[in-house]
Amino acid sequence: MAKRLDIKDLNLHYGKFHAVEDVTLQVQARSVTSFIGPSGCGKSTVLRALNRMHEVIAGARVDGKVLLDGEDIYAPSVDPVQVRRTIGMVFQRANPFPTMSIRDNVVAGLKLTGEKNKKKLDEITERSLRSANLWEEVKDRLHKPGGSLSGGQQQRLCIARATAVQPDVLLMDEPCSALDPISTLAIEDLIAELKKDYTIVIVTHNMQQAARVSDQTAFFNLRAVGEPGQLVEIEETGKLFSNPNQKATEDYISGRFG
Amino acid sequence: MTDSTKPEQRSEGTGTAGALRGVPEEAPGPENPTPESPSDKSVVRLGDRIFRSVATGSGIFVIATIAAIGIFLLIRAIPSLQANEVSFLFSREWQTGDPSNLRFGILDLAWITVASSLVALILAMPIACGIALFLTQYAPRVLARPFAYLVDLLAAVPSVVYGLWGALVLAPVISPFAVWLNNNLGWIPIFADGNVPAGSGANVFTAGIVLAVMILPIITGVTREVFARTPTAHIEGALALGATKWEVVRTTVWPFGRNGFIGGSMLGLGRALGETVALTIILSYTYTPPNYSIFDAGATFASRIALGSAEFNNNLSVGAYIAAGLVLFIVTFAVNALARWIESSSGKGKE
Ligand SMILES: Nc1ncnc2c1ncn2[C@@H]1O[C@H](COP(=O)(O)OP(=O)(O)OP(=O)(O)O)[C@@H](O)[C@H]1O
Ligand SMILES: [Mg+2]
Numbered sequence: 001m002a003k004r005l006d007i008k009d010l011n012l013h014y015g016k017f018h019a020v021e022d023v024t025l026q027v028q029a030r031s032v033t034s035f036i037g038p039s040g041c042g043k044s045t046v047l048r049a050l051n052r053m054h055e056v057i058a059g060a061r062v063d064g065k066v067l068l069d070g071e072d073i074y075a076p077s078v079d080p081v082q083v084r085r086t087i088g089m090v091f092q093r094a095n096p097f098p099t100m101s102i103r104d105n106v107v108a109g110l111k112l113t114g115e116k117n118k119k120k121l122d123e124i125t126e127r128s129l130r131s132a133n134l135w136e137e138v139k140d141r142l143h144k145p146g147g148s149l150s151g152g153q154q155q156r157l158c159i160a161r162a163t164a165v166q167p168d169v170l171l172m173d174e175p176c177s178a179l180d181p182i183s184t185l186a187i188e189d190l191i192a193e194l195k196k197d198y199t200i201v202i203v204t205h206n207m208q209q210a211a212r213v214s215d216q217t218a219f220f221n222l223r224a225v226g227e228p229g230q231l232v233e234i235e236e237t238g239k240l241f242s243n244p245n246q247k248a249t250e251d252y253i254s255g256r257f258g
Numbered sequence: 259m260t261d262s263t264k265p266e267q268r269s270e271g272t273g274t275a276g277a278l279r280g281v282p283e284e285a286p287g288p289e290n291p292t293p294e295s296p297s298d299k300s301v302v303r304l305g306d307r308i309f310r311s312v313a314t315g316s317g318i319f320v321i322a323t324i325a326a327i328g329i330f331l332l333i334r335a336i337p338s339l340q341a342n343e344v345s346f347l348f349s350r351e352w353q354t355g356d357p358s359n360l361r362f363g364i365l366d367l368a369w370i371t372v373a374s375s376l377v378a379l380i381l382a383m384p385i386a387c388g389i390a391l392f393l394t395q396y397a398p399r400v401l402a403r404p405f406a407y408l409v410d411l412l413a414a415v416p417s418v419v420y421g422l423w424g425a426l427v428l429a430p431v432i433s434p435f436a437v438w439l440n441n442n443l444g445w446i447p448i449f450a451d452g453n454v455p456a457g458s459g460a461n462v463f464t465a466g467i468v469l470a471v472m473i474l475p476i477i478t479g480v481t482r483e484v485f486a487r488t489p490t491a492h493i494e495g496a497l498a499l500g501a502t503k504w505e506v507v508r509t510t511v512w513p514f515g516r517n518g519f520i521g522g523s524m525l526g527l528g529r530a531l532g533e534t535v536a537l538t539i540i541l542s543y544t545y546t547p548p549n550y551s552i553f554d555a556g557a558t559f560a561s562r563i564a565l566g567s568a569e570f571n572n573n574l575s576v577g578a579y580i581a582a583g584l585v586l587f588i589v590t591f592a593v594n595a596l597a598r599w600i601e602s603s604s605g606k607g608k609e
Pocket of ligand 2: 043044045173203
C-alpha cells in the first residue's frame with residue numbers, strides 16, 4: 001500500500017560534519033520523485049534518512065521529522081527495523097547476497113518476516129522477478145547463487161528483492177548508474193510500472209532519466225565546498241526542466257543540457 | 259563495495275605486467291637516441307630480477323627446511339621402527355629403555371593428544387566465534403579495541419605459566435564438576451572412569467580446558483579479521499530489508515566469514531596438537547593404559563617426547579621418540595595446510 005512522505009526540517013550530520021541542511025519536501029503516494037544535483041550535495045544522505053539507514057553509520061545523526069502517512073518514523077517508539085520493512089531501498093551498487101540462491105535473494109525479506117509457506121514464496125519469487133523484467137532470464141536457474149548474475153541482472157534482482165516485501169515506499173539510489181542503455185530502459189519501464197503500486201523516490205545523475213520517469217523533481221545544491229547541502233527547489237518535473245524558479249537550478253540544468 | 263574495485267585492480271596489474279614484458283622487446287629496438295634510457299630499463303629489470311630471485315629463494319628455502327626436517331626425522335626413525343617388536347601404529351606399549359627389546363606404539367599417545375585437542379576445540383570454537391561477533395558487530399568501538407587487545411594478550415602468556423595455572427589453580431576448581439559429570443553421565447563412554455580418579459584433575463578434561471584458553475586468541479584473531487571484512491554493501495543490503503542485528507549476522511557476516519572461522523579453528527587445532535610444556539605439567543604420569551575417557555591421564559606425542567629426554571642415550575631409543583615426533587609433524591603440517599587452504603578460500607567468489 002503506497003503511502004505519502006512528509007519531510008520536515010531535516011538536518012543530517014556525519015559526526016561533526018553537517019551534510020544536509022533544512023530539507024522540507026512532500027512526496028505523494030503513487031508518484032515518482034527524483035533527486036538531482038551535483039555530486040556530494042547530499043542526495044544519497046537524504047534518501048538514506050528516509051528509511052533510517054543514515055543512522056547505521058557510526059556517528060551519524062538525524063534531526064527533523066519524516067512522516068509516513070502522518071506518522072513520524074523517527075518517533076522514539078518506532079522500531080527502525082520495522083521502518084525498513086515498509087520503506088524498501090535499492091542501492092547504487094547492486095548488492096545481492098552473493099552466496100544465496102536467486103530465489104532466496106528474492107524472498108530474503110519475506111523470510112525475515114517469518115513467511116515459510118513454500119508455495120507462497122515460489123509465487124512471490126515469480127511475481128517479483130517478472131515485475132523486475134528478470135524472470136525470463138533466470139527462471140531456469142533459480143537455485144544458482146545471486147553472485148552468478150551480470151551486473152545489470154544483479155541490480156534487477158535487487159529491485160525484485162525490494163519489491164517482494166511489498167513496501168509502502170521504494171527508494172532507489174542511482175539504480176541505473178552501472179547499467180547499459182537497454183537495462184536502463186528496462187528499469188525505467190519498471191519504475192513506470194511500479195508507480196501504480198508504490199511511492200518511489202529515485203536519485204539520478206541523468207537528467208533525461210529524471211525527466212522521463214518522475215512526476216516531480218527536487219534539485220539539491222551546495223553553496224560551497226564544506227557547506228551543508230540544501231534543497232534548492234522542488235517542482236513538477238516538466239516545469240523544473242522548462243522554467244525553473246531558481247537561477248541555480250537553471251544553471252545546473254542548462255550546463256548539462258547545454 | 260569490493261566487487262567493482264577488484265577487476266579494476268586486476269586489469270591494472272595485467273597492464274603493468276604487459277608493459278614490463280614489452281620492455282625487452284623495445285630495448286634492442288632500432289635506434290635509442292639517449293644513452294640513459296636503455297641503462298634505466300636494465301636497472302629496472304635488474305631490480306626486478308633480484309626481487310624475483312630473493313622471493314623464489316626464500317620460498318625454496320622454506321620448503322627445503324621443511325623437507326630437511328621431515329627427511330631427518332624419517333632417517334633417524336627407520337632403524338628403530340625396524341627394531342620395534344610391536345605394531346607402531348596400534349600398540350599401546352611404550353618400552354624404549356632397552357634397545358634390544360624396543361616395544362613402542364602410538365595408539366595411546368594419539369588418544370590423549372587428539373582427545374585433549376578436541377576438548378579444547380569444542381570449548382574454544384563457540385567462545386571465539388562469540389567474541390569475534392561481539393567485537394566486530396556489537397561492541398561500541400571504545401570497548402572493542404581494549405577487549406580485542408586483552409584477548410590477544412592471552413597469546414603472550416608463556417605455556418609454562420598456563421601449565422602451572424592449570425595444575426595448581428584450575429584443576430582443584432573444576433574437580434567437583436568433573437566428578438559430577440563422571441557420576442551422572444558416566445554411562446557415556448567418554449565420561450566413564452579414566453585411568454586416574456576423575457577428581458584428581460590431572461586429566462584430559464583439565465588439559466583440554468587449558469588448551470582452549472591457549473588457542474582462543476588464535477581462533478578469535480582470525481575470525482575477527484574475516485568478520486570485519488564483510489562488505490558494507492552486503493550488511494546494508496540486509497539492513498535495508500529490515501533485518502535485525504542478528505539477522506544481518508546470519509545472512510551476511512556468517513556466510514562470508516564461515517570459512518575463515520573454520521580455518522582459524524584448524525590453526526588453533528594445530529597449535530593444540532603440538533602443545534608440550536603445559537600438558538607435561540598438567541597430565542599426571544601413569545602406567546595404566548587409558549580407558550578412552552576424558553578423565554584419562556597419560557602423555558601426548560609432545561609430552562611423551564619431553565618426558566623421555568632422559569632416555570636419549572642410544573640411537574635406537576631416540577629413534578622411537580623421533581618416530582612419534584614424525585607422526586606429530588605430519589599431522590600438524592596437514593592440519594595447518596588444511597587451515598590455510600580453507601581460510602584462503604573464505605569469501606572467494608562471494609563478493
Ligand atoms: N559515511 C560518510 N561519512 C562521512 N561523510 C559522508 C559519508 N557519506 C557521505 N558523506 C559526506 O556527505 C556529503 C553528502 O554525501 P552524499 O553521498 O549524500 O552525496 P550525493 O549527493 O549522494 O553525491 P553523489 O551524487 O556523488 O552520490 C558529502 O560531502 C560526503 O563527503
Ligand atoms: Mg550518492
